[in-house]
Amino acid sequence: MQENIIIADKCPTTQIASWQQQLSQAIRDPAILCQQLALSDEWLPGARTGHQLFDICVPAAYLSRITPGDPHDPLLRQVLPLDDEALTPPNYVTDPLEEADHQPVKGLIHKYAGRVLLIASPNCAINCRYCFRRHFPYSENSPSRAQWQEALDYLRADTSIHEAILSGGDPLAANDRQLAWLVEQLEGISHLKRLRIHTRLPVVIPDRVDDALIGWLASTRLQKVVVLHINHANEIDQAVVDACARLKQAGVTLLNQSVLLRGINDGVTTLATLSERLFEAGILPYYLHVLDPVQGAAHFDVPDEEARKLVASLRDLLPGFLMPRLVREIPGKGSKTPL
Numbered sequence: 001m002q003e004n005i006i007i008a009d010k011c012p013t014t015q016i017a018s019w020q021q022q023l024s025q026a027i028r029d030p031a032i033l034c035q036q037l038a039l040s041d042e043w044l045p046g047a048r049t050g051h052q053l054f055d056i057c058v059p060a061a062y063l064s065r066i067t068p069g070d071p072h073d074p075l076l077r078q079v080l081p082l083d084d085e086a087l088t089p090p091n092y093v094t095d096p097l098e099e100a101d102h103q104p105v106k107g108l109i110h111k112y113a114g115r116v117l118l119i120a121s122p123n124c125a126i127n128c129r130y131c132f133r134r135h136f137p138y139s140e141n142s143p144s145r146a147q148w149q150e151a152l153d154y155l156r157a158d159t160s161i162h163e164a165i166l167s168g169g170d171p172l173a174a175n176d177r178q179l180a181w182l183v184e185q186l187e188g189i190s191h192l193k194r195l196r197i198h199t200r201l202p203v204v205i206p207d208r209v210d211d212a213l214i215g216w217l218a219s220t221r222l223q224k225v226v227v228l229h230i231n232h233a234n235e236i237d238q239a240v241v242d243a244c245a246r247l248k249q250a251g252v253t254l255l256n257q258s259v260l261l262r263g264i265n266d267g268v269t270t271l272a273t274l275s276e277r278l279f280e281a282g283i284l285p286y287y288l289h290v291l292d293p294v295q296g297a298a299h300f301d302v303p304d305e306e307a308r309k310l311v312a313s314l315r316d317l318l319p320g321f322l323m324p325r326l327v328r329e330i331p332g333k334g335s336k337t338p339l
């Protein structure tokens with residue numbers, strides 16, 4: 001954020017974007033979160049405990065989709081820390097994906113054939129309590145422009161790479177000048193065909209999809225895929241639908257990945273409604289991930305057997321093209337692993 005503001009200041013004709021203002025005003029205090037959502041005091045100690053392990057962050061645009069006074073609201077559950085986060089069951093670790101082992105240069109993860117993941121921003125616009133990156137050493141993985149050159153050289157040198165995936169954190173938490181620069185560099189690498197962006201920002205703060213973003217996105221020669229992260233139909237309000245329509249007009253293919261989460265979307269009807277609602281917004285379901293075993297998130301786990309049964313029942317309800325692929329990420333494998 002700080003950096004975004006400084007860069008915006010250098011350009012006197014640009015105001016600080018609305019989304020940046022909204023992000024800087026996000027709720028980052030357990031007491032305020034509970035108070036704004038009319039939750040009883042019993043939730044506060046847990047929220048404080050979890051907040052110390054991984055900061056609360058909830059922007060108003062997301063908060064507005066949560067029903068006040070309902071401690072079981074499926075959106076609230078994604079952002080409200082519970083006492084359970086302090087549990088440390090065996091097998092739940094701080095780097096479940098062992099990504100530290102696959103970084104040939106800083107800010108770049110090359111695990112799968114033909115595609116490379118670039119950590120374009122260490123920040124997120126929301127802190128999801130189940131996040132597999134809640135212990136990730138972000139500060140070491142936020143390259144400066146000079147450091148980007150090393151990552152770009154890596155991409156230039158390997159002609160088998162056809163797709164650059166901007167990831168994070170959330171890549172769209174970077175400002176548009178930085179992103180436009182990076183995409184311009186990527187465009188110049190002739191063997192790159194596709195630009196993929198893994199982001200939750202258009203869902204969390206739909207105003208992120210503004211003219212500046214559409215500007216660089218619409219003008220690139222690369223084919224564009226945006227993979228959103230939506231876990232529940234209630235996350236898709238009219239503002240999200242409008243943001244998706246703008247992305248589609250800019251020539252973007254829209255996909256969605258979800259995480260299967262206890263108490264949030266672990267029901268057949270909930271998952272079917274999510275797929276239907278995604279399609280209404282022009283988004284195709286892509287992956288349904290089982291939870292990565294990250295410390296602090298064990299209470300969200302749905303056992304494999306139950307996950308398989310859920311997806312089998314879902315198949316009885318939905319057309320094939322609305323079925324997400326149920327997968328797990330296993331360290332060392334060359335792709336996601338179907339369950």
Ligand SMILES: *Cc1c(COP(=O)(O)O)cnc(C)c1O
Nearest residue numbers: 109110111112115116117165336
């Ligand atoms: C998930 C992931 C990808 C993308 O995988 P797809 O199956 O193409 O969606 C690429 N690189 C890394 C490191 C990943 O974790």
Ligand code: SF4
Nearest residue numbers: 124127128131169200
């Ligand atoms: S938006 Fe994604 S990376 Fe950021 S906290 Fe949520 S799950 Fe983690």
